[in-house]
Amino acid sequence: ETGVTQTPxxxxxxxxxxxxxxxxxxxxxxxxxxYKQSAKKPLELMFVYSxxxxxxxxxxxxxxxxxxxxxxxxxxxxxxxxxxDSALYLCASSQVRDTDTxxxxxxxxxxxx
Amino acid sequence: GENVEQHPSTLSVQEGDSAVIKCTYSDSASNYFPWYxxxxxxxxQLIIDIRSNVGEKKDQRIAVTLxxxxxxxxxxxxxxxxxDSAVYFCAASKTQGNLIFGKGTKLSxxx
Numbered sequence: 001e002t003g004v005t006q007t008p009x010x011x012x013x014x015x016x017x018x019x020x021x022x023x024x025x026x027x028x029x030x031x032x033x034x035y036k037q038s039a040k041k042p043l044e045l046m047f048v049y050s051x052x053x054x055x056x057x058x059x060x061x062x063x064x065x066x067x068x069x070x071x072x073x074x075x076x077x078x079x080x081x082x083x084x085d086s087a088l089y090l091c092a093s094s095q096v097r098d099t100d101t102x103x104x105x106x107x108x109x110x111x112x113x
Numbered sequence: 114g115e116n117v118e119q120h121p122s123t124l125s126v127q128e129g130d131s132a133v134i135k136c137t138y139s140d141s142a143s144n145y146f147p148w149y150x151x152x153x154x155x156x157x158q159l160i161i162d163i164r165s166n167v168g169e170k171k172d173q174r175i176a177v178t179l180x181x182x183x184x185x186x187x188x189x190x191x192x193x194x195x196x197d198s199a200v201y202f203c204a205a206s207k208t209q210g211n212l213i214f215g216k217g218t219k220l221s222x223x224x
Contacts, residue, residue, distance in 0.1 A: 002156065043157070043202065043214040056211060090156055101147065102212055104156035 003027040004105035006091050012111045015081060021108045023074040023091030031097040032074040034066060037107070038087040049074065050097040081112045115140040117205050119215025127223055132193050134218045136203035137185040143205040146179060146186045147212070151200045160201075161188070193222045 003026045013019050025032065034046040048056035049068040063085075065077040074091055088107045094100040116139040126132050138146075144165035149157035163170045163177045163186065170177050174193075179186040186205075190197055200219050206212040 002158065004156075042216040045211050045213075048211065092156075100145075101159055101162065104149075104158070106154075106156045 002103045002105060004091055004093055004103050006089075006105035006108050008108060009106065010109045010111075012113060013078065013081065014113055015083070017081075018077070018079045020078065021076040021089055021091075021110075023076075023105060025072055025074075025091075025093040025103075027093060027095075027103060029093040029095050029103075030071055031094045031100075032068060032071070033092040033094075033102065034074065034076050035090040035092060035104075036087050037090055043090070047076075048097065055097065078110070081110075083112050086111045115143060115205055115207070115210065115213040117203060117213050117215040119203050119218060121218060122216065123219045123221070125221045125223065126193050128193060128195060130193055132188075132190045132197070132220055132222075134188045134201055134203070134220070135185060136187070136205075136215050137183075138205040138213075139184065140205070140207060140210075141181075141184065142207040143184075143210070144208065145206045145212075146177070147204050148175075148177060148188050149202045149204065149214075151202065151217075153199075157202055190220075193220075195222050195224050198222045 031050045036044045046060045047066040067075040090107045091105045092102045094102045119136045147162035150160045151157040176189045200217045203215045204212045
């Protein structure tokens with residue numbers, strides 16, 4: 001257990017569906033992250049929240065919409081995804097935003113059909 | 114921006130042998146270098162990290178070395194065991210920066 005819990009662990013959705021990924025951290029951290037991991041690319045940073053404020057959006061398409069209602073919870077809302085969006089989506093947290101140990105969750109495997 | 118190159122992409126060793134994975138980074142301002150291990154079906158787990166004010170750090174069978182002049186750092190695993198088989202990622206970041214990952218090395222330890 002890393003202290004970062006992601007649900008669901010597996011998700012299959014159609015291209016017209018709307019779904020959400022949920023992340024909860026039990027570590028008292030102030031920064032939370034969404035990463036995308038696919039077979040062809042290294043871990044790609046998608047979004048960074050520090051003290052519940054979005055501080056980074058790495059040119060992610062608008063069909064991915066993050067939400068951070070408080071410092072312990074992070075969501076990734078998914079809408080009209082493409083098959084190429086199928087990947088492992090990893091949530092992570094750290095005490096502070098930079099040069100600090102990042103703790104990952106187990107990930108949510110997303111398949112878009 | 115920062116670019117992290119990792120080699121080799123795959124590595125196969127016999128149980129008991131040593132394994133070395135190397136990474137280079139481009140931004141001389143980077144000052145934090147963690148290594149993560151990812152087992153099948155799980156998220157990456159931190160195994161060791163080093164900051165730019167030290168050149169080497171060791172934790173039992175794993176060690177990391179950092180050469181700031183050459184901008185490269187390496188992971189060393191001694192006396193490898195089958196349970197060391199996983200994908201290993203290096204990463205680099207700087208103050209006010211984000212963690213940038215290498216592409217990973219798939220390590221296979223054969224019994």
